[in-house]
Amino acid sequence: MRHLLSAGDLTRDEAVLILDTAAQMAATQSREMKKLPTLRGRTVVNLFFEDSTRTRISFETAAKRLSADVINFSAKGSSVSKGESLKDTALTLQAMGADAVVIRHQASGAPHTLAAAGWTSGAVINAGDGTHQHPTQALLDAFTVRRHLVGTDATGRGLDGLHVAIVGDVLHSRVARSNVQLLTTLGARVTLVAPPTLVPVGVSAWPCEVSYHLDEVVRDGKPDALMMLRVQRERMSSAGGGFFPSPLEYTRGYGLDATRLAALPEHAIVMHPGPMNRGLEISADAADSPRAVIVEQVANGVAVRMAVLYLLLAGEQTNEKVGQ
């Protein structure tokens, strides 16, 4: 594993190794001294072309806890807003000696281009590209599910036999795409729940089931985990695509409220990648209930990103460009 571009690239063994490593990283984060010397002298560049607070802070925290140097590069107010191309930005970072580039880009495939074009010799980590992939989010979701539903001695184990329902705007969601791939790789069964307008074309080829009715899935599917996706209000207007008639109608059909929460199996957990729209896709009752693990997902995000940085950066650099 040299880059982390897509959750679909991970084999089951690789995914389990990342989760196991993340569990050890999480254990170090409950200590008084949280910093480890492991990546001393390594440089991690956060290259963010799209606004993101929590993902950037999470990567920054993870890199700093491993003693790496962190350079934050956001497109706003940088040379990119003056028209610099991705290639020239990458060459600049390479000249500065970046060992890893964490990239978020509005264009699907930008991290792949960066990794494949040979502009940088560092590891490329996809922190979200367009509507394509967000692999570290899927990893932290899988980690959270495993922690809660597989048991304390989960080391080496996948998510076999578990049922995860992903509810909301699947069409625009890179979180949903990454999760479908990763969770099924780990042995879980995934059901996507969305209004027909928010289900992507070609979903029948995905390794998951699709339902248009949240109540049926909650009642009959007995999901072990319910993952609510963020819905953007502007998607309802005709300018935004007119995907649903009104926020209220969306909430009635697909929001998680107290009634649906009560209908879930007793052990089921409620997840959300954040930031939440309280009252739209998730009610305050559900978001604040003891079964919601949303805050814990944030803490697990740091541990998972530490694991990814460790696995990509700590070992011998198998530089593909040796000999050039």
Add this chain to the structure above:
Amino acid sequence: MGSATPASDDWSAARVVLGEAEIARALTRIAHEILERNKGGDDVLLLGIPTRGVPLAHRLAARLVEVEPTLDVRRVVGSLDITMYRDDLHHHPTRSIGTTEIPGTIDGKVVVLVDDVLFSGRTIRAALDAISDLGRPRAVQLAALVDRGHRELPIRADFVGKNLPTSQSERVRVLLREQDDRDAVLIEGDDA
């Protein structure tokens, strides 16, 4: 752990230097020495370094409790993973991380590090760094089943099962029932 990663898994030409009985005797002696040096086992915390230091630490703990039945075996033994403190991470393929498990706190305790083979001393240096991130023990001591010499750092063991003069090119391997099929210390030389 200094030589615990052999280049190949073929140990058919290896010579057995310690058998099951000798290992058991050495551990019993070390357990008594630990109690004697520290005037009892009240503050002693045995920390095994993965992978083979951990079962050794548990065997030592069982012996300490045999001698001093007032000790609680769960409070005297733990494990300390040093992977993230190694100075040679960049020279090897990525290593998987082991478990660190400390019963209670290490502040004020006498920590006895337990490892199978003491070689360059670099593992122990990493362990000392790991310990200082976990707290401030009153003292740190070192127990090794085999000391094979060739130190690269100013580190020595307080308790040694067997001093084994070796050449740099020889390889030493400890087998333990918990992880392997038998108890033995093997040495494979260049002339073997």
